[in-house]
Amino acid sequence: MTELRYLAPETLDEAVGAFAKAGSAARILAGGTDLLVQMRSGILKPGVIVDIKKIPEMTAIEETADGGFRIGAAVSGMALAEHGKFGKVWPGVLEAVNLIGSKQVQGRASAGGNLCNGSPAGDSVPAMVAAGAIVTIQGPDGRREMKVEDVPAGPGRTHLKPGEILVSFKLPPRPPASSDAYLRMIPRTEMDIAVVGCGVSLTMKDGTVTSARVGLGAVAPTVLLVEDAAKALIGSKLDDAALAKAAAACSAACRPIDDKRGTIAYRTKVAGVLLKRTATIAAQRATQKN
Amino acid sequence: MNVVTNNKWIGQRTIRPDGMDKVTGRAQFAADTTMPGMIWGKILRSPHPHARIRSIDTSKAEKLPGVKAVVTSKDIVDFPIEKGAVMLGIQDMRWMCRNVMARDKALFPGHPVAAVAATTEAIAAEACNLIEVDYEVLPWAIEIEDALKPDAPILHEFNKWEGKPSNIVGRLEHKKGDIEQGFKQADIVIERTFTTRPVHQGYIEPHACLISVAPDGKTTIWSSSQGQFMVRAMTAHLTGIPQSDIRAIPAEIGGGFGGKTIVYLEPVATLLAKKSGRPVKMVMTREEVMRATGPTSGSKSTVKIGATKDGKIVAAHGTFYLQAGAFPGSPIRGAAGCSFTPYDIPNLLSEGYDVCSNRSKVAAYRAPGAPIGAYAVECVLDEVAEALKMDPLDFRAKNAAKEGTKAAHGPVFPRIGYLETVEAAKASPHYAAPLGDGNGKLRGRGVASGFWFNAGGESSAQVNITEDGNVVVTTGHPDIGGSRAGIANICAELLGIDYRRVSVIIGDTQTVGFSNLTGGSRVLFASSMVVTQSTEKIIQTLRERAAKIWNIDPEAVKWENGAAHPVSPNAGQFEPLTLEELADKAPAMGGPIGAGVQLNTQGADGGFGTHVCDVEVDVDLGIARVIRYTAVQDVGRAIHPGYVEGQLQGGVAQGIGWALNEEYIYTKEGKVDNPGFLDYRMPVCSDLPMIDCIMVEIPNPKHPQGVKGVGEVPLVPVMAAVANAIYNALGKRFYALPMSPPKVLEKLDEPIRQAAE
Structure with missing residues (x-):
């Protein structure tokens, strides 16, 4: 029987050292809501588990000097929800993070784990992509930054190099009249996995969209940044024609599969429907704050 | 038998004896x-x-x-x-x-x-x-259609159908009158074919x-x-x-639900x-x-119903193919036997076919087969009522089976409560309420009825008076629906003592007499019979003991409020002797007090229900949600109304899952692709509205407390009620379950069919 070693380092350097040393046998443990399930079902049999929750930076929520936020990769959904200000500035990111699993799971699950799990259906990822989040990664060769949309490489895979650990998400400062939203389609009302997920972040001026980003999940091997949808929104007043054009861009960006969770036709259509609804909510939020 | 009236405990929502252990995690399950x-x-x-x-x-x-x-x-x-x-x-x-x-x-x-x-x-x-x-x-075949193909791989080569090796392993029919003649009298005839997917009982x-x-x-x-x-x-x-x-x-x-x-x-x-x-x-x-482990059958059903212009059903024909899985035994009896039973139909043929296929062996699931059959029949009835421009409940009431109606599966009905369930549904606040504005979503209302046989059978019980004058009842049925609470209520009622003085336990095979399965909605019906008779024996003993102490005739002693009393002052002037006092005196007065009864119980009356369902459909996403639901049922006598309602609500919840999302999905290699609760989508709490219950109480005259089984009926009408509501919302009918979002959206995107229909 294979042995399993559990490590809980208190510094990032130690964690990176242990993780790199153990090689492919090692797995990072944040909330464990994916890892433990995969171990239980026999998909994964790691030899070493590196628990990163004892590292202060990993569980910290900071407001940066420029007015942005830095969210530790292991911050739980519940901790993020309880932060006084984050949800006011990034309501879409927060609602996406809070959709991961049940209430019990929320006490553990983190956006970092959600991203590194590599699922195209991870709820927080399209919202982070829409938000323009930058991730900080630390590995044996030191620190580097990456756009969040560049992290996923395919189902279950990321572009992190061997030994690298996701440290935090950096969210940019918000201009006035900016907001975001995330919606997902699930057959049930909760305790489910996105058939399509859509995050929209935008900034408005006098009723016109001045900047926008759109993230789309569960419709391709990785979460997508849909620039054509954003372009259709920018400069518009979110009139029906602009929304239809953005929706069509989302549908066009889809490269989904037929599977037990939904059909190609269904996902393609729903991607557009969700874009319209998500953009409308984000715009309402952005203008309400004026 | 005495029907108990002016009850103190029967009909009370007493605390479930096993409740504390279950909510605190102390209860011992097999894996513990x-x-x-x-x-x-x-x-x-x-x-x-x-x-x-x-x-x-x-x-x-x-x-x-x-x-x-x-x-x-x-x-x-x-x-x-x-x-x-x-x-x-x-x-x-x-x-x-x-x-x-x-x-x-x-x-x-x-x-x-x-x-x-x-x-x-x-x-x-x-x-x-x-x-x-x-x-x-x-080679293998999973779906019914594949298993029935002439060149289908045969699971059991020894089995022959019409002289050839076949996957059809059984057939039954119920027949009444002459359907050919019957359909000739009909002004309107509607025939439709329906499919349902295998669904699992989903016990936790x-x-x-x-x-x-x-x-x-x-x-x-x-x-x-x-x-x-x-x-x-x-x-x-x-x-x-x-x-x-x-x-x-x-x-x-x-949880078991039959499985x-x-x-x-x-x-x-x-x-x-x-x-x-x-x-x-x-x-x-x-x-x-x-x-x-057993899901229930997937199915393919064809139902044809003919009615006259004035709304009388004159003929019906149902053909129900049910997937048995690996071995014979799909619940064709429930599908063929229950589906038309709420109605008085003079000419009827109801046929069931048992089909083997390469899937796990079917196991019982709450009114096995009946929901599958009722789904097809009640959807066609909805179309017939619409064609006749009749209110669907009025149409059902007009054709309702009543006392004296001969059911196709055999019995001539005694006093039954079906019509009362239809009337109560019609009179319900739900049916009178406007559907309301869906705020962009389309709303609709549907109704459906259902029947389940219910069962009696073997039960045993032992009732013992403890030395301190309390009561231990041992029965032989695992409690899956609150039966311990119901038995405690009945025993306390009969003995005239606080129900907390009655402890009900479930004996093992070597400590209590043979008791048949917890299934068929039989447990409270059957076990309350043996418990009642045991308790009556004890009361007789207690009266005899008091008579001996008082030196009067046992007939001059009555049992009331937990004590023996002289029947009248003429019988003698004595202070009552309580259960505690008689227990205390037991060693000197003939020994321990207890009685056991074992019976093959008879007289279980079938159960009927009528449901009203409102849905709201998001037409852009294809998501249908049930937003209001009322389950009306003839429950005989609600010994513990809380657990009767629990049964009704549980059945409805399972039916909504079956209607909207639950299904076995297979890979192209023939393996179940969704063997877990993430992708096998049973409803979660937030998927459901509060399910309203209307209990119609038409007591079963053949039972001491009037009990009828209640656990299975509430699943029977649900899928049809949901389907009829979705039709009412969208103007499009679905002939296949589940009505999951991709399927609803696909249907909504279909071009509208031309007037041919």
Whole structure:
């Protein structure tokens, strides 16, 4: 029987050292809501588990000097929800993070784990992509930054190099009249996995969209940044024609599969429907704050 | 028999005796049991939907350190097919012996082919991987249509239908009048074909057991089931151990819904325990539950109904094909026998076909077969009512079966409450309420009715008065719906004492008399009969004791409010003798006080329900949600209204899942692709509205408290009620379940069909 070693380092350097040393046998443990399930079902049999929750930076929520936020990769959904200000500035990111699993799971699950799990259906990822989040990664060769949309490489895979650990998400400062939203389609009302997920972040001026980003999940091997949808929104007043054009861009960006969770036709259509609804909510939020 | 009136406890929402343990986590389920020296059993399962087993080599597994025993079909008692059926309840042991362990063929992915017991679960699992099975992989068929094709792979070559090998393994029909003549009288005839997918009972607790076989052969089974006597009998049959040597102890049960009326693990674990000399524990994973335990049938039904212009149904024909899975036994009796039963139809033919296919063997699921049949019939009735421009409830009321109606499956109805359920639904605040604005979503309302046979059968009980004058009732039925609370209410009522003084426990097979399964909505009906008779015997004893003490005639003593009293001042002037006082005096007055009764109970009346459902459909996403639901049911007598309502609500919740999202999905290799609760989508709380219940009480005259079974009826109408509501919302009819978002959206995107229909 294979042995399993559990490590809980208190510094990032130690964690990176242990993780790199153990090689492919090692797995990072944040909330464990994916890892433990995969171990239980026999998909994964790691030899070493590196628990990163004892590292202060990993569980910290900071407001940066420029007015942005830095969210530790292991911050739980519940901790993020309880932060006084984050949800006011990034309501879409927060609602996406809070959709991961049940209430019990929320006490553990983190956006970092959600991203590194590599699922195209991870709820927080399209919202982070829409938000323009930058991730900080630390590995044996030191620190580097990456756009969040560049992290996923395919189902279950990321572009992190061997030994690298996701440290935090950096969210940019918000201009006035900016907001975001995330919606997902699930057959049930909760305790489910996105058939399509859509995050929209935008900034408005006098009723016109001045900047926008759109993230789309569960419709391709990785979460997508849909620039054509954003372009259709920018400069518009979110009139029906602009929304239809953005929706069509989302549908066009889809490269989904037929599977037990939904059909190609269904996902393609729903991607557009969700874009319209998500953009409308984000715009309402952005203008309400004026 | 006295029908009890002016009740103090019957009809009260008393605290469930097992409630505290369950909400605090103290309750002991099968997987919670342990024993010194215990080892773990694991099952090796077929990866193929259909394969001949050429050979099994277990030698490498047996040599693995830590492995204590290996079992294959050679160890299981064989029931040769050619020797004919050996029935245990509705199960034929010829199929059971092949279901618990494949013999010559593996018939579904997940079919057990061998089992290992080892000192750890991990070693047992590793040993399973070391077992070499030589399979000859065969073509397979899962869906009914595939299994019925002329060139379909045949699961059981010995089975012939119309002279040829076939997967049709059984047929039954119920007939009344002449349908050909009947349809000629009809002004309108509608015929439709429907399909439903297999759905699982979805109990939260996976199958589990711990089994010890002592060197002298005495066997103890702790397991989760809907019948410890069924566990004992099946284990005895399949292992050759006499029933008198097997003590089956019922654990608390985490849901069954019919799916725990058969065994999977117990015979295998018993043989592993016997071979290894160690207690063996087995716990299924959720995946094993989904792959290898019974869902109910998928189905294909065709229903034709003819009615006259004035709204009278004159003829009906139903043909129900049900998927049995690997072995014969799909619930065609429920589909063919229940679906038309709420209605007085002069000319009727209802046929059921039992179809084998390469899927796990069907197991009972709440009113087995009846919801499948009712879905088809009640949807067609909705179309007929619409064509006749009649209110669907008025249409049902006009055709309602009543006292004196002869049902096609045999009985002439006594006083039944079907019409009252329709009237109560019509008069309900729900039916009168406007649908309201869906704020962009489309809303609709549907109705449907349903029937289930209900059952009586064997039950035993022992009621004992403790030395301090309280009461212990032992019954033989696992409590899956609050039966302990109901029995406590009845016993307290009869004895005239506080219900908290009555402790109701479930005996094991060696401490209480034979009691048939918890199933068929029979438990409270049957066990309250034997408990009532036992308690009446005790009351007789108590009156005799008091008479002896007072030196008067026992007939001059009455039992009231928990004490013996003289019937009148003429009988004598005595202070009442309470239960406590009589218990205290028991040793000197003839000994311990107790009584047991064992009966094959008769007189279970069928149950009827009528449901009203409102849905709201998001037409851009294809999501239908139930936003209001009212279940009306003739419950006979609600002994414990809280648990009656619980049954109604639970049945409706399961039906909504079946209607909207639940289904077995298969890979192209024929394996279940969604063997877990993430992708097998049962409803969660937030998917459902509060389900309103209207209990119509038409007491069963053949039962001392008027009890009718209530547990199964509430699942029967649901899928049709939801489907009819979705039609009402969208103007498009669905003829297949589930009505899941991709399917709804696909339908909405279909071009509108031309006027041909």
